[in-house]
Amino acid sequence: MKSNTGESALCSCVLMLFMACSSSTVESAATSATAVGDRVVFLGTGTPNALPDRSGPGVAIVAGDAAYLVDAGPGIVRRAAAAAQNGTPQLDPANLRIAFITHLHSDHTIGLPDLIFTPWSGADREEPLELYGPPGIGNMAEHILAAYDEDIRIRIDGPQPATPEGYRVNWHEVSPGEIYSDSNVTVTAFRVNHDSWRHAYGYKFETANRTIVVSGDASPSASIAENCVRCDVLVHEVYSATALEGRAPEWQRYHRGAHTSTHELGVIAAEAQPGVLVLYHQLFWGTTPADLLREIGEVYDGRVVSANDLDVF
Numbered sequence: 001m002k003s004n005t006g007e008s009a010l011c012s013c014v015l016m017l018f019m020a021c022s023s024s025t026v027e028s029a030a031t032s033a034t035a036v037g038d039r040v041v042f043l044g045t046g047t048p049n050a051l052p053d054r055s056g057p058g059v060a061i062v063a064g065d066a067a068y069l070v071d072a073g074p075g076i077v078r079r080a081a082a083a084a085q086n087g088t089p090q091l092d093p094a095n096l097r098i099a100f101i102t103h104l105h106s107d108h109t110i111g112l113p114d115l116i117f118t119p120w121s122g123a124d125r126e127e128p129l130e131l132y133g134p135p136g137i138g139n140m141a142e143h144i145l146a147a148y149d150e151d152i153r154i155r156i157d158g159p160q161p162a163t164p165e166g167y168r169v170n171w172h173e174v175s176p177g178e179i180y181s182d183s184n185v186t187v188t189a190f191r192v193n194h195d196s197w198r199h200a201y202g203y204k205f206e207t208a209n210r211t212i213v214v215s216g217d218a219s220p221s222a223s224i225a226e227n228c229v230r231c232d233v234l235v236h237e238v239y240s241a242t243a244l245e246g247r248a249p250e251w252q253r254y255h256r257g258a259h260t261s262t263h264e265l266g267v268i269a270a271e272a273q274p275g276v277l278v279l280y281h282q283l284f285w286g287t288t289p290a291d292l293l294r295e296i297g298e299v300y301d302g303r304v305v306s307a308n309d310l311d312v313f
């Protein structure tokens, strides 16, 4: 009995050491890139589900003096403020000026009114928001502005100080190809498969020293590997292949057409060969980040990390 206790204490000790090693590996993976200037900051890793610890989808590519957002899930402006406090001033809400929307699903756009108005009314943003996205993004932006017309007029015409341009939106409906370039970054949009959406995009960001590809929402799409090609960071959505089996048949059908399983993503990563594959928009359905990594590991032996909000790569 005594020896059993000793063995179990030894086991616990080894397990704790293993866990400590594992978590430090993950931690260093998530923070090592802060040593370089360009970085990927996760503002939201969530899904349509209102998960308390995960804001809706939002990724920031930070390069030079600017931040370039991908998608506007609910909560990302608060997360950006937190990232600014954590040492990335480019994400101060006043500096949120450029965003790229992958597709018009609500979980990726419910934060758009927040992104349009909070940096203006709460942080005195001077410039309009430059908003890029598929056809329909202009219609959405105009309707949001119309919905908040009273608020805009009160702030502009009333006694409250307000910058004259900071609430405006310059929207750009783009087609696949190179869609944006400045001294920090070149951005390419490419089509991905996503259920019945006619226009769903992934984006490739090329900075002076890194190439970062973001999948958006996608079922397996050849364009991902075509655009990554040993890119530094591949940010990709995922669902648990194992947990899908427990879903209702109609949901299984939907998810197979709209999203990418762990096993499918392993195949994509093996072809794309990214420096690191970072999972976001994870559909766990009761599984854990470790489960997702294990499932991908069954078909892919490269470096994979499951992102949490505010992780930096």
Ligand SMILES: [Zn+2]
Pocket: 047, 048, 057, 105, 107, 108, 217, 281
């Ligand atoms: Zn989504």
Ligand SMILES: [Zn+2]
Pocket: 103, 105, 194, 217
């Ligand atoms: Zn979607």
